Amino acid sequence: MATSIRLRRLGAIAAVAGGAYTIVRQPSFSSNDRGDKLSALETFRRKISDPFAVVPPRNTQEAALIGSSLANPLDILVVGGGATGCGVALDAATRGLRVGLVEREDFASGTSSRSTKLIHGGVRYLEKAVFNLDYGQLKLVFHALEERKQLIENAPHLCHALPCMTPCFDWFDAIYYWAGLKMYDLVAGRHLLHLSRYYSAQESVELFPTLARNGKDKTLKGTVVYYDGQMNDSRVNVALACSAALAGAAVLNHAEVVSLLKDEGDGRIIGARIRNNLSGKEFDAYAKVVVNAAGPFCDSVRTLADKDAKPMICPSSGVHIILPDYYSPDGMGLIVPKTKDGRVVFMLPWLGRTVAGTTDSNTSITMLPEPHENEIEFILDAISDYLNVKVC
Structure with missing residues (x-):
């Protein structure tokens, strides 16, 4: 790893x-x-x-x-x-x-x-725009979706559409994510990459063989798959x-x-x-x-x-771990939308391996920051609940 x-x-x-x-x-x-x-x-x-x-x-x-x-x-x-x-x-x-x-x-x-290699269209900003009635967030989503499509068209040898699977362990989550991602499709309009869709538990396991049918004391009801962009940053x-x-x-x-x-x-x-x-x-x-x-x-x-300039940067660090290829199928990512502390964790295929992350913690500014063991353990723990293989 x-x-x-x-x-x-x-x-x-x-x-x-x-x-x-x-x-x-x-x-x-x-x-x-x-x-x-x-x-x-x-x-x-x-x-x-x-x-x-x-x-x-x-x-x-x-x-x-x-x-x-x-x-x-x-x-x-x-x-x-x-x-x-x-x-x-x-x-x-x-x-x-x-x-x-x-x-x-x-x-x-x-x-x-050192990014997550994703070209985000801003699906989480759309959620904030809806629940906070924030037009500024909605404008950000429109702009991000336009730029996502533009980047993929400008550099197809370095960027492509990537399906991302969101597992649902109760029917409320399935309906919530399906409705939210359909709204995401609608907002994308002519910049849409591919339509999102719901897959049953059996279909989901066939698409993502390492996905667990049981997790967090619940049974997998299905998954919602939507598309974002992936790039070689x-x-x-x-x-x-x-x-x-x-x-x-x-x-x-x-x-x-x-x-x-x-x-x-x-x-x-x-x-x-x-x-x-x-x-x-x-x-x-x-x-x-x-x-x-x-x-x-x-x-x-x-x-x-200006030697007296006051600092304006508040640095934070994000850690990714590289896992063997069998953790995720080629061409399909997995998104854990709600970890134990509310953060989002991705597990994505990348150059014949699987990249998982990311964390978000305050840090000092260095050229080569080092990951902390607890951050690595957090990522492993977050994805282990969703996989049927031993994560270590």
Whole structure:
């Protein structure tokens, strides 16, 4: 059994694709800076459709960053090469902006390679929207469903629809989950992947042979299966970085921001001092806007701008364990909607194995957080009630 752990961020920050970003200072674009967006987008589309297109080599990427100056700065410099940072770089580059991105380690080396591998449509947000009469949560579901379908269509070699089974041990649960997931189908509309449906206990065991017929002193009544997306998170992240590079962004991994450059007159952030962690050499990169996309490490970048900046990140960790393939059939996931403390636990097929998780607990910020034994035991205990094989 293997374990993985990721850091998550909670705080007054905007979250996109599993990361977080804050703009260090307000942009000051002129109409000329924006360029012809439609022309840039068409050029980019031609590049990525070209089977012979090649991502510029590392020395070319570094030279583009070094070539920026006070007189000719980049439009945007992104700090952090996770899903959010690479997504910001790609979005900006396809709008015709001059973009640079630096990542201290490797692309997707942090949170963006340690997810549950799901592309959520937001089924739990739909439940909150209904019971709390919260239109904001409903809007979030609409947006998540649209982006889920878009991501699967854009990268079918890295993303696909995955059926997820929810076991029901009493008839109330069966009716509740069936009705809720039918509403989920309705909200998805044209972004629907596949219709959810109810399966009898016998049909469920045939689809998921390790599913227990008896659990929690109750007998399995059936299951409700719905569809969400699954992705190879780290490869999607790298694909974003490569696409940004093809669109004209200068993306450089193993490049750490050691300080931020400030205008001597008004103290504005005008760029960053960057160290190439492979060669040890340092250089300056100038930009009109610096975007902090360092995920759980956002505060360390913020203190470079203002040493008195108050922390805004409340980190928590999520643990996943990797189990043998026989725990779950290929192409079918299992969702435990209510564990003993109310959390949700997934058990999903992944690259010939089964990934189970996740926990959610407060933690300190480290590059390689270690899982605690009690978190591993919690996951094993949560899934053992639903399986007819010994979980250890």
